[in-house]
Structures are given as structure tokens and as C-alpha cells.
Amino acid sequence: MSLRIAAVSASRIAKPHNPSSPLFSPPFNNPKFQLHRLPHANAFPPLPIRKPGSQCYIRAISDRAVESTISKKEEEGEQSPKDWKIKMLYDGDCPLCMREVNMLRERNTSYGTIKFVDIGSDDYSPDENQGLDYQTAMGRIHAILSDGTVVTDVEAFRRLYEQVGLGWVYAITKYEPIGKIADSVYSFWAKYRLQVTGRPPMEEILEARRKKGEVCKDSDACKM
Structure with missing residues (x-):
């Protein structure tokens, strides 16, 4: 009996399976498991080619132009404020003086x-x-209050700094x-500031301005 059972079992094991059976068919033969085909590369539109740095460069130029225009307008606005309380007369050709002027100008914004x-x-x-000519204004610091009062020397600095x-x-x-x-x-500094800053004596500066004034009167060289 046991030999018969063993023979039947062996015959079942040796019997080949049907390859067409859905249980043993590979996934790629089953329509449910078919892979989608990838589209051809030409199906995608070409990406735009950008030149490196071109847009950044154009934008930088544009930003600089805008900043330059804004800075110029701000500078013009601060030079002549509508509600000024004190007017500072300064020597724009004095390098040391301009350091202080620029500091005050920045604060004044x-x-x-x-x-x-x-x-x-x-x-x-x-x-x-207030009738202050160039030579007088060059002698020492002058400031003019909104009511027309003229202050000089350290008092002028004190009034400016207070504002x-x-x-x-x-x-x-x-x-x-x-x-x-x-x-x-x-006063000691004001007397020798031209020498300290390496500029010519007052007489030479006045003579140069006089000649420049004559040239400007006789021609359009000084007109913008």
C-alpha cells in the first residue's frame, strides 16, 4: 500500500506544469503587468538655452542705473531741504573739511x-x-540760522551738531x-588749514578765481 502511494506521488511530481496556466505565466505575458513605454526624447520640447551671466549682468546695470538716479535725487533733496533751520557754508575744496561735511550730511538725511x-x-x-563773500567765508567757518543770524567758529559747529x-x-x-x-x-587751525592740506595761499586762490570769472564772462566755457 505504501509503495502504491509513493508511486502516485512520484507521478504527480514528474508531471509537467502547463506553461499557459495563468498561475505560472510570467508577469510580462499578463496584460495587467505590462510596462508603459517611455515616450521618445523628441516628444519633450527643447529647454531654452541661457547664456551664463547675461541676465544677471543686464539686471546689475539696470539696478545700478536706478540706484544712481535715486542717490542723485536724494543728494539734491538734502542739499536744499525745505524746512532747514541752519545753513552751513563750507569749503568744498578742503579734503579734511569735507570729511566732517559728509558726516553731517549723512546724519542730516x-x-x-x-x-x-x-x-x-x-x-x-x-x-x-547774508553778504558773506568768498574770501570772508574762507577765513573761518560760518553758519546762518533760519532767522538770518550769522554764527562763526566753535559756536557754528555746536549749532550744526545740535541739529x-x-x-x-x-x-x-x-x-x-x-x-x-x-x-x-x-582759529589757529583756520589760519593754517590751507598749508596743512597742501593748498596754495589765499592770494593765489583768489587770483585763480578772478581769472576764472573773467574767462566765464567772455565765453560759455563755464556754462553747463
Whole structure:
């Protein structure tokens, strides 16, 4: 009996399976498992070719142009604020003086209380500045209050600094004898500042301005 059972089992194992049977068919023969074909490469539209840095360069130029225009407008606006309380007459050809002027100008962007006037400019007019001509204004620092009062020396600096929130810098000069000492030190600097900054004497500067004025009157060389 046991031999018969073993023979039947062996015959079943040896019997080949039907390859067409769905249980033993490979997945690629079954339509449910068919893979989707990838589209051809030409089916995709070509990507745009960008030149490296071209757009960035154009944008940089555009941004610089806008910034330049804005900076110029801001500078023109701060030179002549509508509600100025004090006018500073400064020597635009003095390199050391311009450091302080630029500092005050930067502070003034938040206050708008100082009007800056370059006495070396061709457009400078003594009539618009309490009759102070170029030579007088070059002798020492001058500032003009909105009511027409002219202040000089350390008091001018103190008034200017007060208008941009730095009054504490010169506050001590309100008291004597500190005020007189400060004025003496400044007067010494004002007397020799042309030599210290490597500029010609006042006589030569005035002569050069006189000749320039004559040339401008006889021709259009000084007109923009």
C-alpha cells in the first residue's frame, strides 16, 4: 500500500506544469503587468538655452542705473531741504573739511534741518548768504540760522551738531573758559588749514578765481 502511494506521488511530481496556466505565466505575458513605454526624447520640447551671466549682468546695470538716479535725487533733496533751520557754508575744496561735511550730511538725511552751501561753487551768491563773500567765508567757518543770524567758529559747529542729534559733542563749549579755549584752537587751525592740506595761499586762490570769472564772462566755457 505504501509503495502504491509513493508511486502516485512520484507521478504527480514528474508531471509537467502547463506553461499557459495563468498561475505560472510570467508577469510580462499578463496584460495587467505590462510596462508603459517611455515616450521618445523628441516628444519633450527643447529647454531654452541661457547664456551664463547675461541676465544677471543686464539686471546689475539696470539696478545700478536706478540706484544712481535715486542717490542723485536724494543728494539734491538734502542739499536744499525745505524746512532747514541752519545753513552751513563750507569749503568744498578742503579734503579734511569735507570729511566732517559728509558726516553731517549723512546724519542730516534723517533730520533735514541743515542746508549745505559750497562757497567754492560757481553758483555761490553772497547776496543769498547774508553778504558773506568768498574770501570772508574762507577765513573761518560760518553758519546762518533760519532767522538770518550769522554764527562763526566753535559756536557754528555746536549749532550744526545740535541739529543732527550730536549736541553733546560740543555741549561743554557753552561754558567758560572752555568756549574761549576752543575758539583759540579753531582759529589757529583756520589760519593754517590751507598749508596743512597742501593748498596754495589765499592770494593765489583768489587770483585763480578772478581769472576764472573773467574767462566765464567772455565765453560759455563755464556754462553747463
